[in-house]
Amino acid sequence: MKIYDISMTIKEDMAVYNNNNEKRPQIIIRDTYETSNHYESSILMDMHTGTHIDAPLHMVKDGKPMDSYKVEDFITKCKVLDFTDVNDRITVADLQKKEIEQGDFILLKTKNSFTEHFESNFIYLDKTASSYLQKLGIKGIGTDGLGIERNQPAHETHINLLSNNIMIVEGLRLKDIPEGIYTLIVLPLKILHTEAAPARAILIEGLL
Numbered sequence: 001m002k003i004y005d006i007s008m009t010i011k012e013d014m015a016v017y018n019n020n021n022e023k024r025p026q027i028i029i030r031d032t033y034e035t036s037n038h039y040e041s042s043i044l045m046d047m048h049t050g051t052h053i054d055a056p057l058h059m060v061k062d063g064k065p066m067d068s069y070k071v072e073d074f075i076t077k078c079k080v081l082d083f084t085d086v087n088d089r090i091t092v093a094d095l096q097k098k099e100i101e102q103g104d105f106i107l108l109k110t111k112n113s114f115t116e117h118f119e120s121n122f123i124y125l126d127k128t129a130s131s132y133l134q135k136l137g138i139k140g141i142g143t144d145g146l147g148i149e150r151n152q153p154a155h156e157t158h159i160n161l162l163s164n165n166i167m168i169v170e171g172l173r174l175k176d177i178p179e180g181i182y183t184l185i186v187l188p189l190k191i192l193h194t195e196a197a198p199a200r201a202i203l204i205e206g207l208l
Contacts, residue, residue, distance in 0.1 A: 002206060003204050003205075004177055004182075005173075006202060007050070007051040007171075008050040010198070012026065012027055025046075045198070051201050053066065053167060055167075065193045074185065074187050075184070078182055078184040079181055080106075080178070080203070081107065084113075084114075086110060088121070089123065090123065092128055103139055105138065105139055105142075106142070107184070108123075108144065112145045112146075113144040122147070122150060125143065130149075130157040138166060141167070141169070142169035143169070143170055145171075147170060184203055186199050187200055
């Protein structure tokens with residue numbers, strides 16, 4: 001059995017979507033041993049910073065919030081699919097080269113995993129590809145991009161998935177993960193009525 005940590009490390013200079021400073025975490029040291037008898041800190045960060053899960057509420061009016069999920073929804077068999085040869089976007093034709101079935105939870109490994117900086121031309125899931133996956137009936141999808149869509153003012157990729165209760169995980173680190181079948185554990189913070197939540201994600205090889 002082998003365990004892979006596929007989460008981003010939370011730090012103040014980490015990569016964030018569109019290099020938006022409002023999404024950068026602030027780690028504030030409240031007390032140190034120089035001034036107190038203990039060490040204590042706090043954090044201020046966007047729900048969509050780093051590795052996180054998007055719930056339907058993120059893009060669907062009256063959609064389900066994060067706390068509507070059951071804890072068992074965050075533990076599942078998954079397929080890591082290698083798209084590192086893809087440029088610009090993942091299309092239906094790209095997906096059709098892979099074995100994807102109804103009920104699958106798929107993770108998209110792309111060139112995004114090989115950079116620690118935000119790239120404005122990151123690899124994303126085309127809106128027609130998201131519609132294809134929705135019709136196929138997958139239950140979840142993860143991406144190594146800081147977003148699953150790019151340059152979509154109407155957010156079609158998100159909406160096609162979330163309106164059909166397909167879980168989205170963004171900000172995965174898949175550089176060292178071979179294509180194959182794994183057990184995915186992606187546990188979000190337990191926060192009431194939010195549209196997303198930061199999560200720690202791991203893959204387990206050999207536990208099926």
